[in-house]
């Protein structure tokens with residue numbers, strides 16, 4: 349059996365918003381303390397930011413980083429993180445049952461963003477707080493000067509406003525685990541009033557309303573409909589969060605889960621468009637998939653962590669090869685709807701369910717999932733073209749008609765480059781693939797990158813950081829008439845680059 353695919357310049361889905369390749373740093377575990385920030389580390393700079401971590405982040409070309417949470421934000425007082433560090437309060441963080449030392453706050457994080465060459469996606473607390481604090485933080489961050497909060501920022505050593513353009517109205521407010529969780533009506537109302545005052549302070553910002561915490565929430569998708577009915581006029585995006593795991597050790601089913609993500613995206617678009625129709629609105633609400641990843645390896649270890657310590661190792665999933673394949677499939681799912689999924693955040697960036705790991709005082713290394721994220725972020729910019737795919741299929745426990753081939757193409761017109769991202773989900777067999785490139789007939793193959801490994805469970809560690817890494821010896825060839833032939837190795841992630 350083999351697969352085939354037609355790619356044409358005219359099969360346009362939409363432009364990739366660079367913010368599709370965002371990530372996330374929460375005050376959680378060793379993401380901040382011991383992750384991006386570790387004063388005294390041999391590679392730390394004058395502010396305590398780890399240079400080795402910054403280099404790995406810059407390599408990913410991350411356009412935007414969500415901060416400071418996550419569940420953490422729903423009990424956070426942003427004022428605790430500003431002003432002289434030696435006067436900052438240590439607080440209980442109820443979300444993760446730790447002590448927050450507040451050594452890093454808004455200004456330090458913005459310094460880190462500048463060093464990492466990225467923007468911030470800032471979240472406000474709508475769990476224990478509301479419009480009042482939200483209008484204050486935006487005045488502090490974005491107003492040039494001449495008011496209480498903006499002058500306070502200047503007195504803290506930050507003359508220029510931070511000009512943070514993207515803001516999340518709370519986090520996972522539908523979840524009973526959330527500090528100050530709410531019903532859809534309660535949340536819809538407070539999100540609406542908060543959005544109004546924030547945009548009155550700075551009309552140039554964009555706002556994200558909380559969607560469901562995951563596809564399986566009992567209130568999905570009524571939650572989205574109700575929240576958007578309350579907030580439609582004042583927000584720009586609705587959020588989606590989804591994590592997957594392979595708890596049953598059923599890899600064929602595990603790799604099929606991006607089909608669930610496809611349906612999730614489809615349903616949220618349908619719901620947003622339903623509200624638009626009901627409102628007789630002109631504006632489309634787009635999607636911010638601002639938490640997505642594989643997350644399950646660390647669940648058992650997290651249950652036995654003693655509460656109330658600072659920066660314990662929480663949510664430290666060690667990713668294996670099959671996780672990288674699903675991350676690749678999830679990236680393809682979002683690219684296929686790049687017309688509506690405008691922002692996304694791989695959750696998270698360092699140590700906490702992350703592509704980058706660090707040892708305290710020691711080295712930093714790349715997890716398996718670093719690679720599909722890197723390739724998509726670096727090569728997946730431009731116009732998404734949806735390929736016409738014929739693929740053999742299989743049935744898994746929770747999904748039927750799962751294509752072995754998952755693929756999408758991105759055309760970068762400025763650089764005159766075409767990149768095909770493709771996963772072969774078959775666990776035992778290589779997949780011969782024929783591609784008809786039609787309007788790209790004159791292109792040649794620059795590189796066929798492959799991420800593959802004999803052992804689906806192989807992972808990278810401090811001792812063996814390069815056990816799973818890509819090579820460029822893929823088999824793709826192109827003939828004079830624009831036919832590409834390639835054999836996609838079993839259980840492989842492929843990036844075929846043409847110019």
Ligand code: AHR
Pocket residue numbers: 374417418419420519520639695696
């Ligand atoms: O990313 C880890 C956690 O997952 C976030 O804090 C929360 O929003 C989600 O449940």
